[in-house]
Every structure is written in structure tokens, then in C-alpha cells.
Amino acid sequence: MTENTNAPYWDRSSPDLDIATIMDRRVQDHIRKIGPSMLVQVKAVKAGAASITGMVDVQPMVHQQDKQGKPHPRQMIHNVPYLRIQGGTSALIIDPKPGDIGFIIISGRDHTHAITTRxxxxxxxxxxxxxxDCVYVGGFLNNGPDQFIQATDQGWRIVTPGTVSIEAAKVTANCDIETSGxxxxxxxxxKQHVHGWARCSTAPGRHCICP
Structure with a gap:
């Protein structure tokens, strides 16, 4: 075996290497070709509102590296299914947004047919x-949210700069309700409706009557 002087010094073959070491290097070369699960950044979102879960286009955040240590950015991955917390027909819908950082999980085989047909x-x-052949799970390393549901030692905290809308047949609360609004x-x-105070004052014990 002759030494390969064109390869980096840490990867040159040596006549002193035994067959086991050579095979180990070949195995490592194949392992390096396996698509790794890694951090990615969301570049585009194709959400379906409350219908079927959508897809994202993601950019891997960890570059490839050649034998000289030079980094090479990976290509964008398109149409990646993302995680929605769901059981049956009940779900918590928080779609990803461009700029989010998450993680991709690689499938062992080509799962195109399974995604298309479900x-x-x-x-x-x-x-x-x-x-x-991957799916997206978010999010990691993102900035603090403007709206959230938080579990604390005192109970649940709901924060939003917008409106909380409840669409239900009936809302039942077994508790006291306080509001500053x-x-x-x-x-x-x-707070603003007018009572019939005159009737209340002339007829003690009677309820106030709104006009």
C-alpha cells in the first residue's frame, strides 16, 4: 500500500494500517453519508389553518465540512411535515412561523408515499x-413569545395582546370571576347600564329595575 500524499495529513493511508482499521474507516465514511437529524430554521410555512397539518421549508443550520475543514452550507429542504399536538379530532394548533428554529427527524426510508396518501x-x-425524508419539530432557541399559556405554581396564566375568543355551546365556570374591565x-x-334608583329608594327591599 502506498501513501496518498494528496489527502490531508490526518487522512492519509499508511502501509502500517491493518485491514480492521481500513474497514473501520470505510464504515465511518458510510455513516457520514447518513442524513443526520439537526437544527433547522423555518424559511416558509404552508399552513392549512384548522384543516390538515401543513408543511414547512427549512434551512439546515449545521454546515457540511470537507476534509480541509472548509464549511459548505446545506441545501434547503422543501415540503417538510411539521408536528401538531393532536389526538383524534382535538388539537392544539400553533403553526410555525418563518424564522423559527426547530429540529428535523430523519426517516430511515423514503416516506413520500406515506405522506402523500396518509x-x-x-x-x-x-x-x-x-x-x-424528514419531519419538523419546533421550536428550540427561539425568542420569548408575545402571547402564551403558562403553568405556574399559582395556576394557569394566559397572556395575549389580542382577543381571547371562545366558540362553544356553553361555558361553565365553578369559581369566582373577577375582571378590571x-x-x-x-x-x-x-358597568354602564342605568338602575332605577328612584324605585329602589322608595321601595326598600325591592330589586333595582333596569330601563
Whole structure:
């Protein structure tokens, strides 16, 4: 065996290497070709509102590196299914946003048919451990949110700069309700409606009557 002087000094073959060491290097070369799960950044979101879970385009954040140590950015991965916390017809819908940082998990085989049909399917090709066959899980390393639901030692905390909208057949609360704002029922304000104070003052014990 002759020494390969064109390779970096740490990767040159040596006539003193035994067959086991050579095989180990070959195995390591194949392992390096397996698509790794890694941090990615969301570049585009194709969300379906409350319908079927959407897809994201993501950019891997960890570059490839050649034998000289030179980094090479990876290509963007398109149409990656993202995680939605769901059981049956109940779900917590928080779609990713461009700029989010998350993680991709690589499938062992080409899962294109399974994604397209949402049914158990054979592999779409002989491709294995490819980065195209991944799913997105978020988020990691992101900035603090402007709206959130937080569990504290005192209870649940809901914060939003917008409006909390509840669409339900009925809301039942087994607790005291306090608010610094107003409460309206049937268009009538609890804070601003006018009582019939004259009738109350002339007829003690009777309830106030709103006009």
C-alpha cells in the first residue's frame, strides 16, 4: 500500500494500517453519508389553518465540512411535515412561523408515499436516511413569545395582546370571576347600564329595575 500524499495529513493511508482499521474507516465514511437529524430554521410555512397539518421549508443550520475543514452550507429542504399536538379530532394548533428554529427527524426510508396518501405504504424509492425524508419539530432557541399559556405554581396564566375568543355551546365556570374591565350580556353593560334608583329608594327591599 502506498501513501496518498494528496489527502490531508490526518487522512492519509499508511502501509502500517491493518485491514480492521481500513474497514473501520470505510464504515465511518458510510455513516457520514447518513442524513443526520439537526437544527433547522423555518424559511416558509404552508399552513392549512384548522384543516390538515401543513408543511414547512427549512434551512439546515449545521454546515457540511470537507476534509480541509472548509464549511459548505446545506441545501434547503422543501415540503417538510411539521408536528401538531393532536389526538383524534382535538388539537392544539400553533403553526410555525418563518424564522423559527426547530429540529428535523430523519426517516430511515423514503416516506413520500406515506405522506402523500396518509396510509401505510411501501417506500417510494431505495433512498435511505436521506434529509429529504424528514419531519419538523419546533421550536428550540427561539425568542420569548408575545402571547402564551403558562403553568405556574399559582395556576394557569394566559397572556395575549389580542382577543381571547371562545366558540362553544356553553361555558361553565365553578369559581369566582373577577375582571378590571366590563362585562356585557345581551348588549347590556354591567358597568354602564342605568338602575332605577328612584324605585329602589322608595321601595326598600325591592330589586333595582333596569330601563
Amino acid at each position: 396510509q401505510p405504504s411501501p417506500p417510494a424509492s431505495f433512498r435511505q436516511f436521506a434529509m429529504q 366590563d362585562v356585557k350580556a345581551g348588549g347590556v353593560s354591567l
